[in-house]
Amino acid sequence: MKIKNILGMMLLSSLFFVACDNDEDVRTDDGLTVKFSSSIEGLIPSRAAGSGWDSDDAIGVFMLKAGQALSDANIVDGAANKEYVTATGDGRFAPAVGQTISYPADGSNVDFIAYYPYTVINNYQYAVNVENQTSQPAIDLLYANNAKGLNKDNAAAALSFSHQLVKMVFNIKAGTGISSLEGLSITLGGMKTQATFALADGTLNVEDASGKELSVKLSPAVEGVVGEAIILPVAALNGGSIVFTLPSGAFRWEIPANQEYAKGKKYTYDVELRNSGGGVTASISATIEDWIDAPKQNINIDFGNTTPGDGSKENPYTVDQALTLTQNDVWVGGYVAGVQQTRAYTVKTNILLAKTAGETDPSKCVLVQLVDGSDIQKALNLVDHPELEGKFVKVLGNVESGVVSNVTEQVGGAESGTPQTQNIFTESFDGQDLSGGSKVKIGSYTGFDNGVGLIFSDEYGTADVRYLKSTANNNVWFPADKDASLKISGINAAGYTNIKLTYKAAANVYNAGTSIDLNKLKVYWNGQELTVPSKVVSKDNGDANVFYELVISTGMTASANAELKFVALGADNNLGLRIDDIKLVGDK
Template sequence: MIKRVLLFVSFLTLFYSCRKDIEMPFTEKKQSVLFSSQISGQVQTRVSGNQWDQNDSISIFMFEGNTLNANSVIAEGFNKQFITNSSGNFSPKNSNNEIRFPKWKSVNFKSFYPFQSGDTFNRRLDISDQQDQSHIDYLVGGSASNSSVQEGPVKLTMERIMSKIQFSVKGKGIQGVTAKFHELETEGVFNLEDGSLKHTKSFKEVEGKVIKSGEETIIEWIVFPGKLSNQSKIVFKNNNGDTYTWDIANQDIDYAAGNRYQYSIVLGDEGEVITKPNISYMELPIIANSADLEYNFKMTPDRSKRNFAMLYDKKNRLALWVAYPLSRDYLGNQKRSNAWAFDPAFPNQFQPHLSKGFGRGFDRGHQIPSADRTRNRAENATTFYFTNMTAQASSMNQGVWAKLEIKVRNWAKSAGVDTMYVVTGAAIQTKTDSRIDYVNDNSGKQVAKPKYYYKALAMKRGKEYYTIGFKINNEPMNTQADPNSYRTTVSDLEKETGHTFFPGLSEDKKQTINNSVWR
């Protein structure tokens, strides 16, 4: 028997040694897909801010082309469940949820939080229970570009579908205050194919989430974007059993997805509800969420005070607006540092390379001027980040725009002025012209050229606020042009740009220009 086995082994050895020229079967090892994720937007509505929680899970869909639908989705990548350890790095929950890059194909990915089982592209939204808000902070996301077998995880950018309303409540008997939202729409369906949100017109009375008690109470709700029902109202109840009703529908606010709307509420002695919008910083516009837009907030280098914020367009390599406070605290004797540099807050590939300027009749136009940050060299150097630069027509930049910047500083230093809040914007499209023009940076990469520039100003003097706007086309012009020829209201700037400026101010404040103030 042993002799037979040895003969058989010898035969196999001889057989394969004579067949070295014949290909042996080979199975290609496909790479398993992993994901990393960031939550975009300024306002963080999740319980853990902009960080993920342990074991958060998302749905993943893999598809060919640029659009997710029944024809493009890949069956092996349909609604797979991925989880995170709170780092934002996602891996399959188990082997059944693994996804592998298909051979010879480039693919895209779409994601949804939280994971929902099912065999359709519709995601069910239900906000009737507000007590665990992390589970109803619905997010949708996707990969930035087509992917194939690659090193490292696929990056997902997640955006919020919902809005948040938050109240800081003060008044008598406040330690035990609660609130119910009457006629709140609680159900909807989000379609992952086209990104549409369908409302089911289901309205309920919903208890608010109380997240802090003491001298004041914080109460909040996550709500569907858009306008509330005409019948919506909030009923507050203190620990004495007294009730206070606020007809919130009368605010007539079109709530934007991904944004938080804060109010200071005082429950009066006569049963009245006194409300005041509250925002973190007066100068900040309402933030738009997009995969190509990134909000960035900067403190001064010594961390002593806020510096400026921007909404940055990574695709077109410029800030759509830069917002900042201006007062004597930021002004001194520091000269221009000319510290041209990449902004450390963004990867270099998303910024223009502008060590030598644009050339061809265009300046490196600052949105926050160098002269608005002259307290010390470190603060001044931040204004020379390439993210703060735009292609500005030289004669316009050195003429009327420079005069306007001087006027703004003089207003900020005027007697009785507390702070000037400034939003400087560079519009690359208009209402009637969606085409984007480009110039090249020092590396030959395209950078969008603004069609016009604007400034939205809000002056705080005493307890009052005064506003004015300016809008100037980005084109060669007489250097003697007068900035006063380009005055407009902040309200009209909002209509032109689509941005909401100074959300803490009433519409009346933004519709008027007080000529005795803006001289």
């Protein structure tokens, strides 16, 4: 659903959705088919132009026992994450094949929970990821849990949806001295990008390690350019930034400390870019409004300073000044442009700072020397932190004719004093094309993502890598009634703390009445069995070969030559199990 002027709900001969607050009295012959009317708090479009639904928009709906929490035990008649689609985009939603919901025939009361956009749900958690901003509607999470205590005698269930994330809009105009906005880009820094949303109670849990620069989606407007972004709510953002980049220069605005971005609100920035001869500047006014009502606040910002710095932390010397300056214990600020003599980022001993982001001429850059093993090097070197390219940083040190040495402080680099969550190991099993139906034993498979320095084996010789059509990728198959394993030896986890393992598992529950707990697939770290969370899957719940992500965050200690092993014993595995997308992360 592209959050536009209406949210349709259910109509016609099965479970349908109609336009906002529309309550059609339509029933099937049994009188049990659930009807819905709906509304959204505020009707702000999720894109700059246009309104209404797009074809094939889909939502997910759950029906559960009245007054009970959302869980496997409380789902009524298997109505869990039922998909409804508006085929033509007219706001009328019909169930996908086999997805119809009906009230209980005995008249018992039920509650409803719904969300948009539709996706696969694991453990009643909606995975939120706003890294890709190209399709705003695809990441604009809506949630409704107000329809409670209803039964077959109710004419309709009225669902009230609300926005769970934050909308940012940039209205950008070219001012004096700017002839064109062609080539403009906007990036957001210092924000988290991933979270899990609990459908049971509507809480959002942000992943601390998911910080990543976001590229704002830009579209032409009648006057200038419109930028849009959807971000995660944050009570007090620190270290955030907005960078406007034109071919003539890049200009970074530091978002004020403790800035709140509240869920369900839209933050609009009116921006005019100017160049009056001393460089490009930006004049910004900002308003904040609910997606329903519009209490506002105004913020006036002038960034893109064209005056020389004084060497202080608050007003560092510019790159132009530092190229001719000789002075000790002063601050210099600039945009990270690379390293001396190479663009391959194989050097940790220096970085280049430029007046503008994207500079490629080293003669226009200041060379910042990084002492081996120092915290400054850990925070600023581009080998470990390539994401710093184009970022604005400040350093405190001795300046002599374009070289900064003896750096003792920095602002804008990675937080070297705080361990950072890093990838240790990942494996997708997709490096070899098996779509033709080949099944390759573990010891013979050649398409591992991490083949160099690692050993993949199966001590029983029964597991294999194979292609699954329903997911269109490879996975490891542990056959039913046989002992099978996947052992990965030689993982370098030295120096890591808080090691966490995630992987996806599925079961071959194809016959009616069959079920299995995915924790029958045992996991070992350096020979010690780990505690695998319980996840029961069944045919009756539609779980046949549906992958669920399992997370283990205890029991794994640092090791330079670690062994990770998955084991399914035939006595426990009577259906067949699968595993995919293994990932190890840790703090270092």
